[in-house]
Amino acid sequence: MDRFTVISRLRQVLAASVLLALLVAQQAAAGTVTWNDATADGKWSTAGNWTPAGPPQPGDLVVFDATSVSNCTADIVTNNLGGITLAAAYTGTVTFLTNAVQQGMSLTVTGDIIVAAGNLTFNGDTTAVNGGAAGNPFGIGYALFAQNISVSAGAAIHANGKGFAGNKGPGSAYPSTYPSGHAGGYGGQGGQSLGFLSGLPYGSVYGPTALGSGSSGQAGGGAIKLSVSNSITVNGTLSANGNNDPNIYLGGSGGSLWIVSGTLAGSGLIAANGGYGGGGGGRIDISGTTNNFAGRLEVLGAAAYSGGFRGMTGSIVFPQSAGSGLTLNSFIPTTNIYLGNSLTFSNVLVTNGITLGLDANSNNYTYTI
Numbered sequence: 575m576d577r578f579t580v581i582s583r584l585r586q587v588l589a590a591s592v593l594l595a596l597l598v599a600q601q602a603a604a605g606t607v608t609w610n611d612a613t614a615d616g617k618w619s620t621a622g623n624w625t626p627a628g629p630p631q632p633g634d635l636v637v638f639d640a641t642s643v644s645n646c647t648a649d650i651v652t653n654n655l656g657g658i659t660l661a662a663a664y665t666g667t668v669t670f671l672t673n674a675v676q677q678g679m680s681l682t683v684t685g686d687i688i689v690a691a692g693n694l695t696f697n698g699d700t701t702a703v704n705g706g707a708a709g710n711p712f713g714i715g716y717a718l719f720a721q722n723i724s725v726s727a728g729a730a731i732h733a734n735g736k737g738f739a740g741n742k743g744p745g746s747a748y749p750s751t752y753p754s755g756h757a758g759g760y761g762g763q764g765g766q767s768l769g770f771l772s773g774l775p776y777g778s779v780y781g782p783t784a785l786g787s788g789s790s791g792q793a794g795g796g797a798i799k800l801s802v803s804n805s806i807t808v809n810g811t812l813s814a815n816g817n818n819d820p821n822i823y824l825g826g827s828g829g830s831l832w833i834v835s836g837t838l839a840g841s842g843l844i845a846a847n848g849g850y851g852g853g854g855g856g857r858i859d860i861s862g863t864t865n866n867f868a869g870r871l872e873v874l875g876a877a878a879y880s881g882g883f884r885g886m887t888g889s890i891v892f893p894q895s896a897g898s899g900l901t902l903n904s905f906i907p908t909t910n911i912y913l914g915n916s917l918t919f920s921n922v923l924v925t926n927g928i929t930l931g932l933d934a935n936s937n938n939y940t941y942t943i
Contacts, residue, residue: 604633604656611642618674619650630655635685638664638692651675657685657720660692660729667693670716683720689729689810697736698785698796698829700743705777705784710744712777713737713785715797715814715830723802725810725842733796735817736785737829743787743794745773745827745854757852757878758787758794758816758827761888765852765878772852772885773827779889782857786829792817792849795829795856802836808869809840814856818849818876825849825876828856828888838863838899845872848885852878855888865897 607630613622621628623646630636632654638646640663648670660668675681679699687694696716706712715733725731738746738758745759757764759773761782766772777784786794795814800806816826828846838860844867846856855873875885895903922930 604631606635606637608641609636609638609646611644611646614644616645616647618646618648632656633684635659637661638666638668640664642666643692645669647671648674651681653680653682655683657683657687658694659686659688660690660694662690662726664690664692667695669695670697672697672699679714680717681719683718685720686722686724687718687720687731688724689731690726691729693729694731695736696733696796696798698733698738700738700785706744712744713797714783715785715799717799717801719801721802722804722806723800724807725812725840727809727842730811730813731798732811733798733814733829735793735815735826736796737794737814737816737826738785738788739793740788740791740826743773743785743827744776745787745794746789756790757824757854757876757885758789758792758848759854759885760784760786760794760827760829761846761857761873762827762848762854762875762886764789764827764848764854765875765885766883773854775854775886777830777857779857780859780861780891781832782830782859782889783832784830784857786814786816786827786846786856788826789816789824789849789851789853791824792819792826792851792853794826794853795846797830797832799830799832799834801834805837805839806833806863807840808838808842808844808867811843811845813843813845813847815845815847816849816853816856816876818851818853824851824879825853825885827854827885828873830857832859834862836863837866838897839866839868841869843870843872845870845874846888847872847874848876848888850876850879852876852883852885854885857889859891861891861893863893863897865893865899865901867899871900
């Protein structure tokens, strides 16, 4: 073996050794980081609120458990975390603020998002045009990317009331002749309580990401887009509902839930409902999944106050055929159900004792199917 060959091989060995050392250092740096809220300020970005000290870094598994059950405000978050787990002993709420993840609305986790208890919530960005116009933005919610996402019974991932505030949004019907009396619309038209004007539908049935609109006093639902490599299991609640208040008689509209990929399973609730007082239903799209979900899918328009017209049902897009759950090729209601406007099914079977209601989403109250 000549001198040049020896030198070349030594360089290769050295390079491989350096690469291995870097990989080992990276793996050592990534570990489990547990929420303790030791400073009591409730902020993700505060170093002293974690064990070991320092906010989570890329590759870290972030754990919320009995160490501290206090709420956490995710204000400044590094992307590409190893995983997020809200353990069974955690009873608090983790809230991602607008543009908290490296100044953006996209959270990537290289492993799993597990919500065994408590609530994982996501604010919306009401300034994003997202199909609207500069003076009339539709807003946008968070996009989540993970290997698997699971929500256990009693736990929730939600964006309830995280859309446009009261009197805001393209479906708020504000200003109007009666600016203090209108219900929000989005996937379905807002209802009419006390005879006042209500918001009309907007946005897209397919791949919905817009925020729900507010009523005169209550916020609309936010928006969450979920994309997984493997499965999404919902035995608890996944929702983007509009807000309501028994003392304020007009509700915000439901928001958006778009499950892009993977196998959808579980027996919980997936909902984008309007708030009480005529809030219109939101929008759900699960067409990209293999649908094995055996729970409830809801985009309900809410009941109206004092004999008014309830909010109209929003929209759900089902897969064409894949999976054991509801699909466009086999739609069999097993409980009373309202369908929104402009739907296409191969077969609809309504069994004895079941009520199938048809909602109109346009201002002239016509319906097409």
